[in-house]
Amino acid sequence: MTEPERLNAVLMRDAPAAARCLSELARRAAFPRGIPFQSVEAKNTEYNASIGQLTDGHGRGLPLEAMSNAVPGLDPAISFLYAPQEGHAPLREAWGLRQRKASLGSSAVAALPMVVHGLTQAVSLVADTFADAETDVLIPDPCWENYELLFEFRPRANLIRYPFFKADGSGFDVDGFAAAVSKLRRKAVIVINFPANPTGYTPTVEESRAIVDILVAHKGPAVVLFDDAYQGLVFESGLAPRSLYWDVAERCDPERLFPIKADGATKELFFFGGRIAFLSGHVAGEAEVALLSKLKCIARSTVGVASGPSQALVLAALRAPDLDVQTRARVTLLGTRYRALKAALDVLPKDRARVWPFNSGVFALVGLDPRIDAEALRKRLITDFSVGTISIPSVNALRVAYCSVEASALEELGNRLGRAIGS
Numbered sequence: 001m002t003e004p005e006r007l008n009a010v011l012m013r014d015a016p017a018a019a020r021c022l023s024e025l026a027r028r029a030a031f032p033r034g035i036p037f038q039s040v041e042a043k044n045t046e047y048n049a050s051i052g053q054l055t056d057g058h059g060r061g062l063p064l065e066a067m068s069n070a071v072p073g074l075d076p077a078i079s080f081l082y083a084p085q086e087g088h089a090p091l092r093e094a095w096g097l098r099q100r101k102a103s104l105g106s107s108a109v110a111a112l113p114m115v116v117h118g119l120t121q122a123v124s125l126v127a128d129t130f131a132d133a134e135t136d137v138l139i140p141d142p143c144w145e146n147y148e149l150l151f152e153f154r155p156r157a158n159l160i161r162y163p164f165f166k167a168d169g170s171g172f173d174v175d176g177f178a179a180a181v182s183k184l185r186r187k188a189v190i191v192i193n194f195p196a197n198p199t200g201y202t203p204t205v206e207e208s209r210a211i212v213d214i215l216v217a218h219k220g221p222a223v224v225l226f227d228d229a230y231q232g233l234v235f236e237s238g239l240a241p242r243s244l245y246w247d248v249a250e251r252c253d254p255e256r257l258f259p260i261k262a263d264g265a266t267k268e269l270f271f272f273g274g275r276i277a278f279l280s281g282h283v284a285g286e287a288e289v290a291l292l293s294k295l296k297c298i299a300r301s302t303v304g305v306a307s308g309p310s311q312a313l314v315l316a317a318l319r320a321p322d323l324d325v326q327t328r329a330r331v332t333l334l335g336t337r338y339r340a341l342k343a344a345l346d347v348l349p350k351d352r353a354r355v356w357p358f359n360s361g362v363f364a365l366v367g368l369d370p371r372i373d374a375e376a377l378r379k380r381l382i383t384d385f386s387v388g389t390i391s392i393p394s395v396n397a398l399r400v401a402y403c404s405v406e407a408s409a410l411e412e413l414g415n416r417l418g419r420a421i422g423s
């Protein structure tokens with residue numbers, strides 16, 4: 001039996017839904033016993049001549065002063081030497097503890113998170129591992145546009161879209177979601193992203209209960225990817241208090257569903273340029289090792305290990321005793337902008353624009369009357385009104401990223417939007 005076959009058998013025994021959803025690529029994957037593997041085994045030797053990196057002969061790096069002087073507070077071993085493919089252990093552990101805290105006491109299993117190169121790579125690894133031409137991928141419309149590239153363009157999976165909002169704009173389209181899930185006939189990846197891009201919406205407690213019920217009742221096999229990029233950026237009460245990963249993982253049948261969670265420092269710690277995110281599935285024991293071996297193989301065959309200085313920075317943040325105070329201050333600032341935009345959008349002409357509900361994340365979505373073309377309006381907003389937005393043609397809407405506009409400027413942004421839409 002080859003190593004990939006052995007891993008497939010372990011997954012089939014201990015995480016059957018994950019095993020049945022593996023892509024053709026992932027069924028062939030196993031982390032090779034090559035340089036990274038052998039260098040980990042040699043880590044504590046007296047004369048370590050395994051991996052090709054310049055050290056002082058005792059495991060410490062010899063970075064250029066031009067660089068190390070610029071980051072005196074960072075751990076040089078993490079910043080300047082290669083990380084293990086799965087990421088530095090202290091960072092994985094620290095993020096795992098943070099996830100646990102945010103789970104509000106969930107009893108559900110989540111593997112020790114693997115460090116990856118931003119949430120884009122987290123989703124890409126899920127796509128490579130579980131999506132191929134034989135896979136249906138369920139996404140809302142609208143959703144983060146890059147899901148198309150990640151699931152359709154590369155692995156050629158079949159994208160199925162369901163409407164995000166109810167037609168009357170009163171909230172998440174639970175019935176549309178239920179209908180889409182009930183139509184799945186073969187292996188699938190179901191993408192759940194709350195707070196959502198581009199809608200800035202998190203379901204209410206009631207809506208989220210319904211979503212979880214629908215997922216756990218699905219006969220599968222399906223991987224449920226929780227893209228929790230905007231976790232914690234919530235400005236209203238009465239909304240889902242934690243990632244739905246925990247609710248699904250607590251109740252799901254592993255024969256039918258495999259929940260996996262992507263989250264990271266990009267938005268949660270406002271470290272947009274850092275490219276540090278995490279991937280953590282509902283597996284433990286031998287199956288956890290087997291799945292990690294496959295994920296590491298696919299990561300090594302694409303971008304290799306995650307950036308050292310970024311891992312060191314995120315670890316430093318996670319160890320800071322006042323991290324929560326600092327992040328709360330940023331969330332409070334975002335909340336001020338959120339409320340300022342809500343007020344500012346009141347001036348939009350109601351017969352030509354409809355603001356879809358938003359309560360979290362960093363975006364709001366302005367739906368346009370069919371007489372107005374979202375892409376043409378976006379261009380006119382730049383040239384005639386000096387306002388930058390993103391057009392979402394599938395729902396003829398504009399996405400407003402209020403996170404990057406000062407609260408005091410949002411009233412004027414609303415006025416200009418109103419004038420552009422009205423003219």
Ligand SMILES: Cc1ncc(COP(=O)(O)O)c(C=O)c1O
Nearest residue numbers: 118119120144193197227229266
């Ligand atoms: C929903 C969602 N997932 C994933 C990502 C990718 O995040 P990253 O910048 O960490 O790759 C984004 C980025 O905008 C996003 O909105």
